[in-house]
Amino acid sequence: MKTVSQTFDMTRFGNCLKRDLTLNGRGWLLRLLLMIAVTTLLVYFVTKPIETIIGYAYDIDYENIQLAGSYTMFRFCGFIFCMLGASLFMENMTSAGTRLNSLMSPASNLEKYLSRIVICVICVTVAFVVSFAIAEFFRLLIIKAFYGNVNGLRYISVFEIQSQAEHWYYLWGFMIAAQATYVLGSTIMPKNSFIKTSGVLILLAIALIIVWINVYNIAHKPGCLWPNEQAIELLLDILKFGPLCWAVFCYITAYYRFKESEIIERL
Secondary structure, rough: OOOOOOOOOOOHHHHHHHHHHHHHHHHHHHHHHHHHHHHHHHHHHOOOOOOOEEEEEEOOOHHHHHHHHHHHHHHHHHHHHHHHHHOOOOOHHHHHHHHHHHHOOOHHHHHHHHHHHHHHHOOOHHHHHHHHHHHHHHHHHHHHHHHHOOOOOOOOOOHHHHHHOOOOOHHHHHHHHHHHHHHHHHHOOOOHHHHHHHHHHHHHHHHHHHHHHHHHHOOOOOOOOOOOHHHHHHHHHHHHHHHHHHHHHHHHHHHHHHHHHHHHHHH
C-alpha cells in the first residue's frame, strides 16, 4: 500500500496552490493590471521626447536615452513591485476569515509555505517581467500617438534591457535578497508588512553607512595593513555572494516563523 508523505506531497501541494490562487485570484489580477498601468506611465515619462524652444529634440541620441530610461525604470519598478509582492506573504493570516481558511487547509506547513513562495515571489517576479514587456508596447503606442514617428523610437525587449547591466547578477542578486527580506518581515509583522519592513531596513541602512564610513577611514589611514585593492576585491565578493547567502538565511528563518504562526493560531 502506497503511503502519502505528511511533509510534502505534489498532489496536495498542487491543490493548495490552486486553492490560494482561487481565493485571491481577483485581487492578484487587479494588482497585475495596476502594475502594468504604473509601469507604463513611469516608462513613458522617463523616455518621452524632450520638448525644446524650437520643437521636440529628435536627435540621434534618443535611442540611447530611451534605452537608459527603460533600464532605470526596470530596476526601480522591479524592486518596488517585487518587494510589495513579497510583503504579502502572510496576507492570508491578517484577518479572521482568511486565517480560518488557511488553518482549515489539509496541506502541510511546508506545502502552504511553498505555495505562498510560488505566488508572492516567483509569480510576482514573472508577472512584473511580463507587465514590463506589455508596458514597453504601450509606451511605443503612446509616443507614436503624441509625437509621431520619432527618430530612434523602437520597442526595447526585457532581454535587451538586461544587456545594459555590466554585471547582471548584481541586479538579480539584490532583488532576490530584497524579496527574501520582505518575506521574513511579513512573517514577523504580518500587518502593514511593507511599511514596517521598509522602516527597519532604512534604520539598518543608516547604521551600515555609519559603519562603512568608519571602516573606510580606518582603511585609508597611513600604515594600514589592509591595501585598497584587497578591500575592493573583498567588497566585490561580498556583493556577489552575500545577497544569495542572506536570501537563504531569510527563507529558512521565515519558514520556521511561518510554522510558529500556524501553531500559535491553532492554539
